[in-house]
Amino acid sequence: MNKVRKLKATKIFDGRKFLYDKILCIDETATVVDIIADNNERDLEIFQGILAPGLINCHCHLELSHLKSAIKEKTGLVDFLIEVMQLRAFDKQQILQSIERAEREMYSNGIVAVGDICNTTDTLLQKRKGNILYRNFLETMGFLPNAAESRFEYTLQNVCKVFSAENLTTSIVPHAPYSVSKDLLGLINEHSKGKIITIHNQETEQENKFFQAGESEFQKLYQFLKTDISFYQPSGKNSLPTYLPNLDLPAKILLVHNTATSEDDILFAEKVAKTNGQEIFWVLCPNANLYIENSLPQINLLRKHHCKIALGTDSLASNHQLSILSEVQTIQKYFPEIPQDELLQWATLNGSEALGFSDSLGSFEKGKKPGTVLLDENLKTIKRIE
Ligand SMILES: [Zn+2]
The missing domain is CATH 2.30.40.10 (Urease, subunit C, domain 1)
Known part of the structure; x- marks a missing residue:
């Protein structure tokens, strides 16, 4: 025995x-x-x-670990994204070493499972070792409607099939409301029946402005990308009520960041999810929000409406460490009224449910x-x- x-x-x-x-x-x-x-x-x-x-990290980009301390703080999301894209060309060996170091950091910070955004297969070598359990969210993006099929197919063939061949978990997920066309969202939705997906949601007020009236800093992003978006018609609504109804097939949707999510948006999301028999998890990455936008989500509104909250670190491009405990400490600092046991549930059980690992973890x-x-x-x- x-x-x-x-x-x-x-x-x-x-x-x-x-x-x-x-x-x-x-x-x-x-x-x-x-x-x-x-x-x-x-x-x-x-x-x-x-x-x-063990703690659960519901949002990370392990493959961006080499960008630690490379990007200026508090410049706003659009400038942050432009800097990330400019820094993508790095020595492969350096990328792989940074991935290994970052995973070791998460391990020693008590993290046992991670929801990890992947645009590439760079993290595959590390994930094969099985030190931490991963839910791999294979991210696709493309704002031009006629590029939807080629973008989706690229992720399916070049990332999804490679991960699947190693028996690693996979979902194909949209990057963010402002970077995915309705057509691409439709392809992702069809591929996601009963699955867990995630999306960067309302990470900046500029995102809502882009959907409300079209005028926002995202114009600058598309100029940088040399993409003509003159076809684009704003919905006149915030981003969440614009895109969420197009994702009616996944079983769970992890909404990440939510810094510019209003009370009406929260109620809308919960209602849509209930109608579709879905579960919404509100994943908070407060350290990254302070790093990029110097703002925080309205956590008390999420609590008021009994939303399921889980926590993430985001990547080392927008955080000084990969530690769920550090995220808890930041929330305690700005929301001292939240009880310890509630915070710990976000960091453990809720995270395991969000990632579909609650049979064994959390x-x-x-x-x-x-x-x-x-x-x-x-x-x-x-x-x-x-
Ligand atoms: Zn992220």
Whole structure:
């Protein structure tokens, strides 16, 4: 029979709530055997702080890790995107080393699963190692309607098939509302029946302006790309109510950033999802929002409407570290009223549900293998126990 480790700490966070005077029992494979009351149990391993399941990062771009500290802060999204595109040509070896280093950083920061945006297959070598579980979101973009089929086909043939051949998870996803034509969104939708997809949503107020009236900084982006968008007709609405009804087939949609999402947009999204039998997850990446736009989403509105919130780091191009705990700390700083257990649920169970990994990750429940981390009681430090 397997030897069972009995772990006790100041308190245990089980994925939903804090437990006191309980013992977490895990076997040699780190699978949860039970959570039991402490009736003078013997052979305990005792820790100071909080035992919690491994953390889940719902939004990253591991392949951009070489851009750490390369891009100026607080310039706004359009200038940020232009800089990223200008910096794409990098030495391959440097890219691969940065990917390896960044994954190691996530691992030591207690992250056990990642929703990772991929435009290339650069991360494949690292993902083969199986250190962290990935939901691979293969990103496509193209604003010209007549390029929709070629763009979709490119991602399908050159990225999706390569990942699938290695039995890695794949969904083809749109980059953002302002970078995907309705036709391309239609192709993605047809390919996504019952799947999990994600989209960068309302990362800047400029995005809403682009959909409301057409005049916005995105004109500058398309000038940079030398793309004639004179055909474009704004919808007169915010971006979310414009595009979301075109994504009625995925089972789950992870809306990432949401810094310029209004209360009406939140209600609209939740209503559309309910009608379509879908689940919406609101993925927050506060450190990246401060880095790029120096703004934060209206988290209290999401809480008011009982939205499912999960957390992401975004990439090292727009963050100083890949740490979900650091995202939690930033939210605590700006929203001190949010209770610790609620924040930890966003970082664990909600993230595992968003990525479709809640069968094995996100909470201490019998039979799951969620990883075990130790946090101090002020959520300042983290280390892996398993
Ligand atoms: Zn992103």
